[in-house]
Amino acid sequence: MRYFFILMILGVYSMLNSVHALQVKLDTALAHPVLLAEKPQTTYLRVAVTGYALPQTGKVAPVNVALVIDKSGSMQGEKIQQAKVAAKMAVERLRENDILSIVTYDTEIDVVLPATKAVDKNSIYKIIDKITVGSSTALYGGVQRGAKELNKFLTRNQVNRLILVSDGLANVGPSTPEELGTLGAQLSQSGISVTTIGLGLGYNEDLMTRLAQQSEGSHSFVENANDLTRIFNYEFGDLLSVVAQELVITIDCASGVRPVRVIGRDAAINGQQVKIVLNQLYSEQEKYVLLEIETPANATDNLFTVATVTVDYLNMSNQIKDHLSSQVNMRFSQDAEQVRTQTNATVMATVLEQLAIEKNKLAVTLRDAGKIEEARQVLLDNVQELEKGATLYSAPSLSSLKDKNEQDADNLDEKNWNKQRKLMREEQYKRNTQQKY
Known part of the structure; x- marks a missing residue:
């Protein structure tokens, strides 16, 4: 009988763990978790949410x-x-x-x-x-x-x-x-x-x-x-494969930290608070938000809280509202080499990608205005920046975007522009929204 009760308790524990595991994952990271002391600077905060893997026998939302x-x-x-x-x-x-x-x-x-x-x-x-x-x-x-x-x-x-x-x-x-x-x-x-x-x-x-x-x-x-x-x-x-809906990401920046803009997504910035709404998230899909921030001049090397991030969403596995939170911290240093070596390559690659998409959109605007050579130069500048970034941050995604910008620059003539414009808009959209296909 005692053995039976132990098995039953273990079974319940396993079931609770399984249910608990069906939760969206929240990741927060700064492009520069260490910044030079005694001067105001700009860096980027990346907030990512990833959908949980659907169990093979799990319930799928209707x-x-x-x-x-x-x-x-x-x-x-x-x-x-x-x-x-x-x-x-x-x-x-x-x-x-x-x-x-x-x-x-x-x-x-x-x-x-x-x-x-x-x-x-x-x-x-x-x-x-x-x-x-x-x-x-x-x-x-x-x-x-x-x-x-x-x-x-x-x-x-x-x-x-x-x-x-x-x-x-x-x-x-x-x-x-x-x-x-x-x-x-x-x-x-x-x-x-x-x-x-x-x-x-x-x-x-x-x-x-x-x-x-x-x-x-x-x-x-x-x-x-x-x-x-x-x-x-x-x-x-x-x-x-939708695992979450009605996602609201809230970033509350600390006193002295100024939210500048969100890159690639619509957002509401009200004072120190930034809100981003995502309609849906798929199983094992990652969506992210990039927030550019200005940090204050700080002489101390103590831990400094940059922001608090919360995510509220409807979990489709149990129809319950879930809440996630994360505190984002950084340090200041007098050592420039320490600042350089602590740079987060993943975040910086994401930043370069989204900034390149902004320039790609500018190229479309210039081409629409008949400024073909100016549009081509913007794209070729993009190619150079993406090539350097792909090497510096070991980022294949930047290499593929570099290749696409080269193709864009080669197809700005009247004969190819209609098709190329559609390809460019599609690529811009998919990279801005992290579309799965």
Whole structure:
């Protein structure tokens, strides 16, 4: 009997440990944990959250997904056929308790499948097969109607996602990046994220990335319609692996420490406090925030508290709000060599990457204004900085970004610019948001 009770206690202990392990990981680090004394300086704070690994037999959050598919005239032929194939693949991956709706749009908006549980998949396949192309592109209205279908079953304990596929310019209803960005922000506030997939070379990449960015969704440029299924497969892999939602990162800087800006993400800075909201986090995905800070002049080598970081989020494994916290400390030193050797290579590589993305965006702005040589020079300067950083910090990610900037610089001519601009916007977006695919 005693042996039985010991086994039971060990079993309960193991179970509690397993449950406890299903928690987002918080990492904080400074680019320079040691700074020179007696002078104000600038450094960077990196705050990273990483999703826990989903157990093979663990519960996966239910999903409520709306497919919003462009069926305008330009989707004729291979594009609409591949969109149907990708949609069927998505249906196949859904479970019986998942909710699916399908909206198509051209001049008019059609709800071909009202929000319903994905039980009778054969009937859904037949509905998808009946989709045919039309004329113009009422993109804004299509997204609005897709969101309306999601709202029929909207709850915070599931993943609510709108997936938009379009190959053209919005030409019916609101059509600017600003208008679509505002819509994306509204959807995000209600717990809906929007993934945008630009198909071919005719869509507006600024509009599509803005819509995704404002709702913390993903974005992909698909030049060849045959790649749609691959992208859908990645997207639904993410969709079915969400481990945390409603993440709020709060950074409270200590007295004398000034938060300057957050690089690559939207943030609210109010005095000493910085807040960043992330809609969702996937299993084993890392997302990070980079905060530039100014530190005071300090002559002491005692430990100095720079900031306190907290993360609050909804844990999808148990539907409970979790809270994480970390205190960020640093030291001051009179020894310049100690300052140099204590530099955090991982943080500095991240900083260089995000600063390079800012310059890449500047190159797009210059090229749009017809300043081709100025844009090329910005990109080539980027190449040099990234090459040095890749060597100094042993960072393969900087090497790959260097190669992409070289390709960008080689394709600024009129013939290649439309495609290259889409590639640049996609890369900028993915690196800013740490998109998984």
